[in-house]
Amino acid sequence: MAYDKFVTLTSTAVPLPVENVDTDQIIPARFLKAVERKGFGDNLFRDWRYDKSNQPITDFPLNDSKYTGKILVGGKNFGSGSSREHAAWAIYDFGFRVVVSSFFADIFKGNALNNGLLPVVVTPAFLEKIFKAIESDPSTEFEVDLEKQKFTLLATGEAEEFEINPYKKHCLQNGLDDIDFLVDSKEDIEAFENK
Amino acid sequence: MEAKTLFDKIWDAHVVKQVEGGPNVLYIDRHFIHEVTSPVAFLGLKNRGLKVFRPDQTTATPDHNVPTIDQELSIKDELSRNQVDMLKSNCETHGITHHGLGSEGHGVVHIIGPEMGLTQPGMTIVCGDSHTSTHGAFGAIAFGIGTSEVEMVLASQCIMQPKPKKMRVTVDGELSKGVTSKDIALYIISQISTSGGTGHFIEYAGSAITSLSMEARMTLCNLSIECGARGGMIAPDETTFEYVKGREFAPKGEEWDKTLAYWKTLKSDDGAKFDTEYHFDAADIEPMITYGTNPGMGIGITQSIPTGSEMEGTDKTTFLKSLKYMDYQPGDTMTGKKVDYVFLGSCTNGRIEDFRAFAEFVKGKKKADDVNVWLVPGSKAVEKQILAEGLDQIFEDAGMALRQPGCSACLAMNDDKIPEGKYAVSTSNRNFEGRQGPGARTMLASPLTAAAVAVTGVITDPRELM
Numbered sequence: 058m059a060y061d062k063f064v065t066l067t068s069t070a071v072p073l074p075v076e077n078v079d080t081d082q083i084i085p086a087r088f089l090k091a092v093e094r095k096g097f098g099d100n101l102f103r104d105w106r107y108d109k110s111n112q113p114i115t116d117f118p119l120n121d122s123k124y125t126g127k128i129l130v131g132g133k134n135f136g137s138g139s140s141r142e143h144a145a146w147a148i149y150d151f152g153f154r155v156v157v158s159s160f161f162a163d164i165f166k167g168n169a170l171n172n173g174l175l176p177v178v179v180t181p182a183f184l185e186k187i188f189k190a191i192e193s194d195p196s197t198e199f200e201v202d203l204e205k206q207k208f209t210l211l212a213t214g215e216a217e218e219f220e221i222n223p224y225k226k227h228c229l230q231n232g233l234d235d236i237d238f239l240v241d242s243k244e245d246i247e248a249f250e251n252k
Numbered sequence: 253m254e255a256k257t258l259f260d261k262i263w264d265a266h267v268v269k270q271v272e273g274g275p276n277v278l279y280i281d282r283h284f285i286h287e288v289t290s291p292v293a294f295l296g297l298k299n300r301g302l303k304v305f306r307p308d309q310t311t312a313t314p315d316h317n318v319p320t321i322d323q324e325l326s327i328k329d330e331l332s333r334n335q336v337d338m339l340k341s342n343c344e345t346h347g348i349t350h351h352g353l354g355s356e357g358h359g360v361v362h363i364i365g366p367e368m369g370l371t372q373p374g375m376t377i378v379c380g381d382s383h384t385s386t387h388g389a390f391g392a393i394a395f396g397i398g399t400s401e402v403e404m405v406l407a408s409q410c411i412m413q414p415k416p417k418k419m420r421v422t423v424d425g426e427l428s429k430g431v432t433s434k435d436i437a438l439y440i441i442s443q444i445s446t447s448g449g450t451g452h453f454i455e456y457a458g459s460a461i462t463s464l465s466m467e468a469r470m471t472l473c474n475l476s477i478e479c480g481a482r483g484g485m486i487a488p489d490e491t492t493f494e495y496v497k498g499r500e501f502a503p504k505g506e507e508w509d510k511t512l513a514y515w516k517t518l519k520s521d522d523g524a525k526f527d528t529e530y531h532f533d534a535a536d537i538e539p540m541i542t543y544g545t546n547p548g549m550g551i552g553i554t555q556s557i558p559t560g561s562e563m564e565g566t567d568k569t570t571f572l573k574s575l576k577y578m579d580y581q582p583g584d585t586m587t588g589k590k591v592d593y594v595f596l597g598s599c600t601n602g603r604i605e606d607f608r609a610f611a612e613f614v615k616g617k618k619k620a621d622d623v624n625v626w627l628v629p630g631s632k633a634v635e636k637q638i639l640a641e642g643l644d645q646i647f648e649d650a651g652m653a654l655r656q657p658g659c660s661a662c663l664a665m666n667d668d669k670i671p672e673g674k675y676a677v678s679t680s681n682r683n684f685e686g687r688q689g690p691g692a693r694t695m696l697a698s699p700l701t702a703a704a705v706a707v708t709g710v711i712t713d714p715r716e717l718m
Contacts (some may be wrong), residue, residue: 065431074566074569075569075570075573076439076566076567076570077447077570079546079682079684081663081682081686082685082686085690086316086323086663086664086665087664087665087686087690089316089665090289090317090329090331090332090334090335090665091331092291092292092295092334092338092439093291093292093295093468094292094295094460095524104685104686104690109672109690109691114398118412128632132566132570134301134446134447134450134480135446137446137447137480137546138382138397138682139381139382139397139682140289140380140381140382140384140398141288141289142289142292142380142395142398142399142400143397143399145398155627160447160450161450162447162450163416163450163451163482164396164397164398164482166399167397167401168398168399168400169674171398171400171401172400177619180290185565199473201407201607210674211477221413222273222274222275223273223274224271224274225271225274225275225385226475233403235411235412236296236300236400236404237402237409238271238412239277239404239407239408239410239411239412240300240302240407242268242269242408242410243305243408244276245268245269245277246268246277246279246305246408246409246410249268249279250279250409250703
């Protein structure tokens with residue numbers, strides 16, 4: 058699936074200081090019935106964003122107009138649970154390009170990387186700082202530099218480097234996906250089958 | 253020669269090539285698909301003008317969305333019907349075997365694979381569903397993938413994966429009466445947390461594990477993902493070979509002998525290195541129940557909910573948020589709490605042994621008046637066996653009715669939703685907020701505990717009624 062190339066992003070961030078945000082919260086199963094990849098952003102965090110009568114819950118960060126930006130900051134173990142790629146699609150479709158946490162669940166992380174959504178792992182201490190910075194000033198900006206693999210809190214200049222597999226980094230920077238690579242590897246795959 | 257783990261042996265035998273500075277191109281032997289995570293993958297193939305590379309290595313069945321009553325009729329929910337129909341038409345277009353609703357081979361994807369002998373030791377197995385870890389019970393590398401990866405497997409029979417770390421969880425000793433493999437799993441998750449296994453693939457070992465039946469092993473491996481591990485596996489042994497032998501897709505004749513000789517080599521060598529190791533004593537495990545909103549929030553059924561007094565920061569906020577959702581108080585005792593629904597089924601506990609255990613327990617007893625009991629077989633084959641053994645009569649005598657196969661209330665994509673605010677004791681795998689329906693409150697437990705609750709209407713230690 059094609060997605061935008063990722064270079065450097067400077068943006069404010071939306072805080073979600075909850076641990077173990079599971080994929081059933083990110084996108085509840087009842088919204089997985091589409092057969093095309095569109096519109097999932099509407100139901101992102103559906104049951105945390107809307108009450109029983111479908112009214113927005115105003116103090117939920119995604120509904121709070123003081124929080125904006127393309128960066129979502131979550132508590133540790135973000136994206137646990139099901140393998141539904143719809144979770145990554147919903148976050149991307151809502152407008153986020155980066156998710157920051159001190160710890161991601163494996164499948165979510167892989168799904169995010171396959172969809173142009175950059176998971177940034179920071180230390181628990183830095184994550185706390187990020188939450189506090191946004192809490193005290195929601196217009197706080199952050200810079201995500203993929204080339205340098207660096208996440209910076211611009212107001213203070215505090216920064217951390219983050220890890221990313223060099224191959225996935227190349228894919229993100231160039232908007233490439235694995236399928237082209239695999240289809241080009243057919244000869245190797247057939248040779249493997251005949252071994 | 254370097255001592256290798258079981259995981260290494262299978263993984264290394266499936267690496268087509270290593271991408272420079274990147275993941276392995278891993279060959280996939282068996283691919284299962286269902287209606288929810290495959291349509292976008294097929295659409296991707298279409299947009300790229302690609303065909304399915306090895307259609308005979310993919311097997312399909314609709315399970316997540318399907319109704320569990322009146323399956324003979326057209327599915328009422330239009331979106332569900334559309335997904336189920338689309339799976340069928342995509343399979344027809346690409347020559348993939350499809351076990352449609354109502355057919356003999358229909359069922360929850362992780363239940364029919366082993367039943368048909370499609371799941372075998374030494375294989376790499378994937379499916380767009382995190383509970384694909386179930387198949388690891390056979391000594392296979394089996395794990396859940398996203399839809400982009402489903403498309404990769406359809407297009408090339410490969411996916412690109414970094415090699416995970418290895419963990420061994422050893423459980424030695426004998427399980428006490430009333431303790432099942434579900435309890436072992438919930439106990440392990442409660443000890444190492446829902447993220448304790450992240451980045452790892454687990455091998456389960458020890459005398460408490462090797463003494464489990466194949467079905468009990470599947471329950472344990474199924475729940476590996478709930479501690480964050482990509483998958484869990486158990487070295488194949490006589491129990492495994494005995495289960496696989498003679499099944500539809502199992503090797504036959506000379507091929508069986510040859511394959512069996514290979515399967516017998518599938519175990520971790522003495523001295524093989526694991527990145528992380530845990531040891532538990534089976535005697536410490538009692539029937540488990542969860543009290544919160546992730547599978548790590550589990551306790552022995554006689555214990556109390558933690559007080560949380562030692563927690564701080566987001567840990568405490570998350571703990572209190574969870575209890576608020578459940579409407580429980582820190583320090584509460586679980587036994588005696590009111591329950592509205594009981595669900596037996598899912599890829600975790602929807603196999604024949606689960607129904608036998610439940611039936612044996614409720615035989616001669618009556619369902620508590622204000623409890624709704626949903627008994628959902630994991631497959632048509634399980635349903636057929638239930639009828640053949642007369643278990644349906646036992647259920648009927650106890651005032652409970654059998655439904656038809658599907659994922660059902662495990663994730664409430666069909667009509668089987670627990671109403672808002674109601675409490676369900678569920679043999680499934682996740683107690684996340686809203687997992688069984690918006691506002692539903694889930695407590696995970698074994699089929700035995702579920703049976704005890706079904707007859708008392710409150711959280712009950714099954715050992716008291718055995």
